[in-house]
Amino acid sequence: MTVLVVLVLAVVLEGLRLALFGRFGIQPDFLLGITVILALARRPPVGAVTGFLLGVLRDLVYGNPIGVSALPLALVGWAVGSLGRSVYRESGLTQGLVLLIAGLGHGLMVYVLLRGGDVDGLVAYGVHVTLPSAVLTAVLVPAALHGVERYFHRQLKFHERKILVRRG
Numbered sequence: 579m580t581v582l583v584v585l586v587l588a589v590v591l592e593g594l595r596l597a598l599f600g601r602f603g604i605q606p607d608f609l610l611g612i613t614v615i616l617a618l619a620r621r622p623p624v625g626a627v628t629g630f631l632l633g634v635l636r637d638l639v640y641g642n643p644i645g646v647s648a649l650p651l652a653l654v655g656w657a658v659g660s661l662g663r664s665v666y667r668e669s670g671l672t673q674g675l676v677l678l679i680a681g682l683g684h685g686l687m688v689y690v691l692l693r694g695g696d697v698d699g700l701v702a703y704g705v706h707v708t709l710p711s712a713v714l715t716a717v718l719v720p721a722a723l724h725g726v727e728r729y730f731h732r733q734l735k736f737h738e739r740k741i742l743v744r745r746g
Contacts, residue, residue, distance in 0.1 A: 614719070
């Protein structure tokens with residue numbers, strides 16, 4: 579059930595990304611965000627499998643050879659999951675910093691894979707596309723996660739109050 583929820587969320591977020599940022603060269607990477615957040619919450623294999631599945635989904639949607647997004651997302655998921663207990667995972671600041679570093683690594687890996695290993699223009703691409711996209715991802719994903727958590731926390735409190743009201 580959880581896998582289905584994550585895949586549906588990924589499809590919705592990828593559609594949202596295309597609708598809102600499709601015309602721009604700089605876009606947040608919500609699939610990377612899902613991978614990093616799940617990898618921070620779980621062990622390395624979960625992060626790697628999540629990254630791989632979401633990467634395959636992206637490769638299928640964009641018509642890329644399978645693995646162009648799947649391999650870098652799987653590697654990022656494994657690396658972030660390996661952080662384990664060494665970081666305070668629930669902190670928005672930690673999530674933002676990890677997303678920034680993961681976004682840089684992911685963007686550069688995808689560039690090298692799409693160029694067939696050719697690294698000409700890697701620095702320019704990193705500065706003009708990967709860095710701004712990673713910053714956008716690092717800001718939007720923790721903010722959205724915090725907003726969703728607050729919403730559900732409020733809904734839970736509202737329902738608790740309704741349950742605890744005495745009738746009589």
